[in-house]
Amino acid sequence: MAVKVFESAQGKFLMVMDLDGSVDISAVPELEAKIKTVEEKGFRFLILKLRDLEFMSSAGWGVFIAVKHRLMEKGGDLVVAEMHANVQRVYDLMGIEAMIKSYPTQGAAVADFSGRGS
Amino acid sequence: MSGKTPALKLTAAAEKKNINSVRRAFLDAVKNFTYSEELLSSVEVCLVEWVENIIKYAHHGTAKKFLMKVEPGQGTLTLRFTDSGGPFNPVKYQPPELSARFSAGLGGKMGIRSIKALCASVKYRREKGKNVVTMKFTEKPPGC
Numbered sequence: 001m002a003v004k005v006f007e008s009a010q011g012k013f014l015m016v017m018d019l020d021g022s023v024d025i026s027a028v029p030e031l032e033a034k035i036k037t038v039e040e041k042g043f044r045f046l047i048l049k050l051r052d053l054e055f056m057s058s059a060g061w062g063v064f065i066a067v068k069h070r071l072m073e074k075g076g077d078l079v080v081a082e083m084h085a086n087v088q089r090v091y092d093l094m095g096i097e098a099m100i101k102s103y104p105t106q107g108a109a110v111a112d113f114s115g116r117g118s
Numbered sequence: 119m120s121g122k123t124p125a126l127k128l129t130a131a132a133e134k135k136n137i138n139s140v141r142r143a144f145l146d147a148v149k150n151f152t153y154s155e156e157l158l159s160s161v162e163v164c165l166v167e168w169v170e171n172i173i174k175y176a177h178h179g180t181a182k183k184f185l186m187k188v189e190p191g192q193g194t195l196t197l198r199f200t201d202s203g204g205p206f207n208p209v210k211y212q213p214p215e216l217s218a219r220f221s222a223g224l225g226g227k228m229g230i231r232s233i234k235a236l237c238a239s240v241k242y243r244r245e246k247g248k249n250v251v252t253m254k255f256t257e258k259p260p261g262c
Contacts, residue, residue, distance in 0.1 A: 062225020069223025
């Protein structure tokens with residue numbers, strides 16, 4: 001797999017997923033499956049750390065947008081933190097900030113979530 | 119014909135498993151050129167988006183081959199793709215409005231938009247039953 005995912009639970013409902021590598025359509029099924037497993041464990045707040053994700057095509061953003069939509073229906077949310085510059089470029093270009101919030105650090109994302117019942 | 123010598127001329131099967139190796143081959147081919155990280159990152163995005171497009175739509179996963187040429191120039195870099203899939207002109211394609219799709223939890227339809235935003239120019243021609251797409255990238259002048 002071109003992307004490795006490291007998970008770190010922060011309480012009962014918040015999971016930090018650290019993505020390392022690259023995401024294109026070939027990595028999408030496994031990435032979707034990993035996120036789905038986390039959701040099924042009851043985590044409804046996800047922070048995706050993208051510092052070590054050197055590349056992601058729009059297929060990856062499509063996964064994040066779908067997951068976020070699903071989580072919001074359950075009162076949860078998905079945000080990204082510490083984005084790699086290469087990934088940030090497409091995020092800015094496509095206006096994804098209107099849908100998925102970005103934080104400069106994991107700590108800032110956790111702090112924001114802590115006030116939202118996570 | 120551009121007349122330039124390609125730094126890379128690569129033929130690959132239009133399969134998902136090949137995307138990463140095509141991207142790596144591109145990075146390896148240009149490693150001795152002095153392009154900015156920003157330009158290389160833009161090319162990577164467009165390269166992958168177009169190859170994904172070929173896989174998803176031109177060949178519908180039937181694993182036909184495509185040809186990619188990388189032509190370096192003075193402060194420019196040109197990518198040229200040739201595939202024998204159905205006709206598709208990315209220059210004429212109008213991507214849908216994204217905000218409504220995002221709100222409905224739908225991704226997708228971002229690839230061609232990314233390509234148009236990141237390339238200095240995109241050209242298309244249909245030649246002998248093949249799609250030929252040429253993407254040109256330029257370094258931004260200082261201060262832009």
